[in-house]
């Protein structure tokens with residue numbers, strides 16, 4: 471009985487936190503559409519898959535299994551049909567509003583199912599833990615800052631190389647072989663660009679969840695840490711490619727590689743559970 475009550479309290483506490491977060495962020499987030507996904511998930515979707523990915527849908531091999539992707543595609547088609555620009559701020563805000571109210575509706579339904587009165591939630595002392603001072607967070611922030619300037623430099627060099635290559639291929643046709651190399655560099659640039667902020671966000675999230683110190687948070691922490699880790703490993707490979715490609719970028723690439731090594735070590739030490747954590751759909 472005591473265990474049951476303890477479980478119920480934990481659920482109520484977690485639920486309250488979820489509601490508060492929903493109100494305070496009031497923006498699109500994969501977490502807030504979890505309930506939506508759960509309700510609408512049929513066999514064709516993997517429940518909650520979008521909570522454990524890097525959101526790089528363009529590169530995702532599981533788009534057909536993702537409810538969130540399907541929902542976004544549907545929304546895009548709707549905007550196209552109406553002749554709306556899906557990136558227009560007003561359109562984006564309207565989408566957020568609709569998504570938010572849909573999520574709230576489902577949160578209310580879920581609360582009712584569990585016998586929770588959403589209008590009388592207990593005051594939970596959910597002090598927001600701030601992991602900013604944690605050494606791993608500091609490394610992630612430094613990496614974010616350094617990689618940001620590195621990307622700027624790399625972008626300029628890629629543009630120059632691209633221009634030179636066009637001229638070169640007009641004179642020496644065999645220079646066309648370098649196009650493949652440049653493509654590889656652009657793809658490495660994309661990888662570093664995509665993950666440099668995501669790593670920091672996921673580490674922040676993982677540390678915050680760990681500080682919450684309950685059994686659910688630990689799983690969430692491992693999940694976020696895993697996504698950060700994958701981002702670090704992919705960024706490392708991309709940085710090595712850049713290092714071998716351009717002498718002028720070697721010092722910076724090396725500094726970043728050292729940071730990614732620290733991040734890798736830090737994630738493994740802080741979140742050993744990420745290694746065995748299985749992301750639905752992605753890890754078998």
Ligand code: SF4
Pocket residue numbers: 519520523524525526527528530531532533536537538539
């Ligand atoms: S699971 Fe794939 S398709 Fe779905 S949000 Fe994540 S990256 Fe995009």
